[in-house]
Amino acid sequence: DKSFLLGAWPMKETRKCDIKDPMGSTLKTYKQVYKIINEHIDRIIPEIREYYY
Secondary structure (H helix, E strand, C coil): CCCCCHHHCCCCCCCCCCCCCCCCCCHHHHHHHHHHHHHHHHHHHHHHHHHHC
16 A cells, blocks of 8 residues: 655646644634645545546
């Protein structure tokens, strides 16, 4: 099995791979990171469904 950074999957040169760790940051930072993670999940789920189903 392989693992990937959420921001790098699927491997595309144009993707930003790093997602900031909000630990110890402000609520604003947590919300920003949540938005980034949510956008990546929304982008990836259709690709996973298409590949596996």
